[in-house]
Each structure stands twice: as structure tokens, then as C-alpha cells.
Amino acid sequence: MIIYIHGFGSSGEASKAKLLRTYCQENKIRFIAPSLPTIPDLAIKTLSELIESYQDNEPVYLMGSSLGGYYSLYLSDKYNLKAVLINPAVNAPETLQRALGHGVNYYDNSAYEWNESHLEMLESYEIEEPNLENILLLLQKGDEVLDYEEALDFLEGAKMVVEEGGNHSFEGLDRHFTTIQRFFGVALKL
Numbered sequence: 068m069i070i071y072i073h074g075f076g077s078s079g080e081a082s083k084a085k086l087l088r089t090y091c092q093e094n095k096i097r098f099i100a101p102s103l104p105t106i107p108d109l110a111i112k113t114l115s116e117l118i119e120s121y122q123d124n125e126p127v128y129l130m131g132s133s134l135g136g137y138y139s140l141y142l143s144d145k146y147n148l149k150a151v152l153i154n155p156a157v158n159a160p161e162t163l164q165r166a167l168g169h170g171v172n173y174y175d176n177s178a179y180e181w182n183e184s185h186l187e188m189l190e191s192y193e194i195e196e197p198n199l200e201n202i203l204l205l206l207q208k209g210d211e212v213l214d215y216e217e218a219l220d221f222l223e224g225a226k227m228v229v230e231e232g233g234n235h236s237f238e239g240l241d242r243h244f245t246t247i248q249r250f251f252g253v254a255l256k257l
Contacts, residue, residue: 068121069251071100072114072142074133075156075163078102078174083132083153083240090244096253097125105170105179107138107188114138118146128251133213133235134159141192143201151203151247153237154210157221160189162213199225203250205243207233226250 069091071084078084079100091098101117103110121127129150131139136155143150156162163186170181204227206215212235219229228243 068097068099068125069128069130069253070114070117070121071098072129072131072135072138073100073103074131074135075166076105076170076173077132077135078172080174082236086241087130087244090241094248096248102174105172105181105185107185107192111138111141111192114142115145118142118148122146126252128253130247131155132237134163136218137189137192140194140197140202144194144197147198147201149201149203149251151205151250152218152222153205153240154207154213154215154235155204155218156213157218160186160193163189197222197225202226203247204228205237205240206230207235207237209233210235 071087073079073081073084079102084100088098088100103113118127127148129139129143129148132153133156136152137157137159139150139152166181168181169178171178199222202222202225204218204222204225206218206229208215209232
């Protein structure tokens with residue numbers, strides 16, 4: 068089971084989630100991309116419950132983009148799971164301080180509050196020393212939202228793909244699907 072974890076203000080219906088869902092359906096790989104609450108504690112609780120409900124019956128793998136990469140890093144450590152991090156916000160509490168106030172959900176343009184208590188929640192999920200063997204890092208240097216070097220430095224020693232150009236959404240993610248599948252060790256079910 069691959070669990071895709073979306074970024075800040077996004078949803079399980081965003082473009083990367085849809086692309087991954089289609090690929091997994093075509094290749095008979097179990098996949099979910101839940102739309103998570105904006106409150107970090109609730110998002111982590113939801114994801115923890117999903118992981119715990121699946122891991123007794125099948126291997127679980129995580130994929131996270133931006134804030135979802137931050138959550139994936141924490142959950143990978145907590146449950147000893149392999150995770151693919153796509154332009155992750157490795158310093159999420161600091162990065163998302165600039166978002167204080169009202170956030171906008173990209174799915175339907177609805178507004179929500181983002182406040183100091185949310186940043187404090189994020190701080191409780193910081194990982195000091197991640198298990199680098201469980202991490203595949205996908206970075207594009209053209210990320211206009213995050214400094215890719217923060218993830219590069221923090222996750223030095225992990226398997227990684229670093230590309231020139233691109234953007235925060237990670238252009239051309241589909242070019243890396245077989246690499247991701249190999250990293251997870253997910254065989255095609257024919």
C-alpha cells in the first residue's frame with residue numbers, strides 16, 4: 068500500500084495524487100491519497116491510523132510532497148517505513164511561519180486559519196536523525212517555495228535524485244515512477 072501525503076493547502080485530488088493514482092491503478096499497486104485536515108495533530112493522527120490499519124496485512128510505503136514530505140519523514144521514522152520525499156519542507160515549522168493567518172485550500176479556494184498553535188504542533192514532529200536508508204529524496208533546484216539545499220543537507224546520505232530547474236510541484240514526476248517502484252520494492256501484480 069502506497070500512501071500519498073499532500074502538501075500544505077493541497078488535497079488528495081491534486082495533480083500529483085491523480086497522476087500517482089492513475090499509475091498505481093494501471094499497475095495494480097494499492098494506493099490511497101487521503102485529503103487531510105489542516106491541523107497537524109489531526110493529520111498525523113489520521114495518517115497513523117491508516118498506517119496501523121494496513122501494516123498488519125501488507126507493506127506500507129509513504130510518499131509525501133512539501134509538508135507531506137515533512138509528515139512522511141516523521142511517520143517513516145515512527146513506523147520504520149520507506150518514504151519518498153518530493154521537495155520536502157524539512158524545516159516545516161520555520162517555513163510555514165510565513166503562512167500565519169488564513170490559508171487557502173487549492174482544491175476549492177476555501178479559507179482556513181493557520182496559527183501559532185499549528186506551528187507548535189509541527190515542532191513536535193521534528194526528526195533529529197532520520198533513517199537515511201528508508202528515504203528516497205526527489206528535489207528540483209527550481210523550487211520557488213522551498214530552498215532545496217535544506218533538504219539536501221539534512222538528508223545527506225539518502226538516495227536522491229536532484230534535478231536542475233523544475234518547480235515546487237516537481238515537474239515530470241512521472242519520469243521517476245519506476246525508480247520509486249524499485250525503491251519501494253513493489254512488484255507489479257499481473
